[in-house]
Amino acid sequence: MGSCYQRYKVILIEKMKTLFALVDCNNFYVSCERVFNPSLNNQPVVVLSNNDGCAVSRSNEAKALGIRMGEPIFKCRELVNKHSIKVLSSNYVLYGDISQRVMNTLSRFTPKLEIYSIDEAFLSLDGFAHYNLLEYAKEINRTVRRDTGIPVSVGIAATKTLAKVANRIAKKNPATNGVFCLTDEKFIDPLLENTGVGDIWGIGCAREKLLKSYGINNALQLKNASEDWIQKHLTIMGLKTVRELRGISCLPLEETSPPKKVIATTRSFGHEVRSFDELAESTAAYASNAAEKLREQNSVCGHIQLFIATNPFKNGEQYANSSSMRINPPSAYTPDFTNCARMLLKSIYREGFSYKRAGVILFDISSSKNSQEYLFEETYQNSPKEKLMKTIDKINSRLNYGKLFFASEGLDKPWYMRQSNRSKRFTTSWNEILEIKI
DNA sequence: TCTGGGGTCCTAGGACCC
């Protein structure tokens, strides 16, 4: 009996053992650009945020020249000119499509995949412990590169947080060739000691500062910190981080992403906007965009918020305001949102200001499948409104994005964000397919 | 001249109810 029990216990522990790979695309947006424009290889390249504002993706060469993440590009003009840094507008349609290809490739390596962001995925490797994990990581790395053109780093460990650490090591040390396994107990602590506390997933600058003020400077010190103290100062999330560093998996793989609870479309304008009409057109377009995202996840929304703001970086009088209203019964019908947006705008618009930014945010989101019936009002579900929206979405998905839209969004869109150097949508638009000149 | 956008989760505190 004793041995049976022992045996059972071993199996239980084996079953509980988790193993994760974190695959992260290197300098993702820049890498996407390089797939279709090899002349960018080995060159300093920067991809900008919306409205050509800040550097959000940098090639290693650009990083080495001192371009910082999130840096406004106009502050780097000198550096850009001096080193002929290539500066590109962001092309999210292209990046989204390449991302899907990368994720499809990764799904061949595990039955359980979590798409964590546009350029990152966790792979569950539970039950793979008998594999040569380093070789498997190399195979992942090679295959993604071969099939999509995107270079990736792979980190493997028992928990997501440790896999993040492993991935960081793979990325920082050229000797690893982009893959690293943090699975050997005896190496974990020394490597954690070499990892700054602020470099751990879940520790941002505020917590880094707090921890350092208490003498906790590296990941090993955090791993050994008192649980009570951590929970008190860093909340339950911090406690999970500490346990994950100890090899206890607290953040499970999430294969299906739950529907969003908040959907926002907010933008800076290409130039400053003064008139009500122009503001109304832009916010109608944002409302329409948000409604599309809502329908994409088969939801309806019962609460809409709109905000407008002047440029906070500019001297002079500032104005920012927001207002919200209920949508009853909940809807996903674009005109409901554009009408509400216009009413909200009327209530907060002040003449005489130059506006720089506006946005529409949808709250109170629920599934369109099992929502409440109303006695007197027509619900969105199964109404002609829903039919119309389905038809429009279908047409738009077949034609190029944005072919069919409501006139309230305006035709000229003078407020549209700046994108002075955007590459083509090589993979999603027949008109923009790659041309090879011989 | 020029400074991004879109999410999640947790907590504290107030309102409200019985």
Added chain:
DNA sequence: TCTGGGGTCCTAGGACCC
């Protein structure tokens, strides 16, 4: 003079992520 207690819900704000 003396002024309960416990629970839930909502919201604002902060922290974090990519």
